[in-house]
Amino acid sequence: MTAPRVRLTGVDEGMHVTVRTRIRGAEDGARIGEAFAVLFPDSPHVDWPDSPMYPNQQDVTLEVTDVPLDTFLRKLHEQRILDTALDAMGSNLRGRTVVFSIERVAALAGKVTFGLPGHTSLGGVFDVEITGEGVEDWLLAATHHQGRAQVPRKLGDERAMDEDGEAVTWFER
Numbered sequence: 001m002t003a004p005r006v007r008l009t010g011v012d013e014g015m016h017v018t019v020r021t022r023i024r025g026a027e028d029g030a031r032i033g034e035a036f037a038v039l040f041p042d043s044p045h046v047d048w049p050d051s052p053m054y055p056n057q058q059d060v061t062l063e064v065t066d067v068p069l070d071t072f073l074r075k076l077h078e079q080r081i082l083d084t085a086l087d088a089m090g091s092n093l094r095g096r097t098v099v100f101s102i103e104r105v106a107a108l109a110g111k112v113t114f115g116l117p118g119h120t121s122l123g124g125v126f127d128v129e130i131t132g133e134g135v136e137d138w139l140l141a142a143t144h145h146q147g148r149a150q151v152p153r154k155l156g157d158e159r160a161m162d163e164d165g166e167a168v169t170w171f172e173r
Contacts, residue, residue: 008142009070015132017067019043021104021124023060026052035108036126039075042068067128072102073142075112086143088114089130096135101125 010017019040023029029049036046046064076085089100101115105123115125132138 008073008138009068010130010138013132013138015130015135015138016065017069018063018065018129018131019067020061020063020127020129023049023058023062023124025058026054027058027124028052029058029060031108032104032124035104036064038110039072039102039107039112039126040064040067040069041071069130069142072112075110076143077145079112081112082143082145084114085112086139089128089143090136090139091117093136096133097129097131098135098139099127099129101127 019036021032021036023032028051030051033046033048036043036048043064044066046062048062049058049060052058076082089098092099101121103113103115103121103123103125105121106113107126115121130138
């Protein structure tokens with residue numbers, strides 16, 4: 001019998017998780033709040049801006065700290081995008097901190113789609129920052145799956161996706 005998989009959350013694991021997003025112009029703060037709640041339902045309370053009234057010149061940056069990642073990580077497992085998640089989440093590793101973006105429109109639909117560096121996402125992004133000692137090992141554990149027994153992975157290895165998000169072929173022709 002297989003032991004149940006450990007469910008990581010980032011909370012009480014030595015990781016500090018902050019999620020930021022910028023709401024501008026006619027973007028609907030209430031809908032963005034709904035998208036946030038889909039991926040991070042157990043987060044501290046956030047006062048999201050109301051739906052905008054025309055004309056609106058809003059430019060608000062919201063920051064939520066101590067965000068649990070259990071629902072977000074569960075969705076990565078459900079979507080079976082763990083290697084993509086490892087590559088996207090770990091691509092901007094600097095010391096004890098990783099920063100990555102996830103698209104808000106996909107979140108509203110209950111999906112996780114990672115923003116590509118230098119790409120402006122229609123609908124905006126949530127920028128997620130995870131800081132802690134051993135964050136690289138934590139990412140490997142959070143995105144682990146049984147296939148890694150046959151094809152081991154680490155951050156930045158030869159199997160990582162390209163900078164433009166394209167998959168790298170794992171076999172030689």
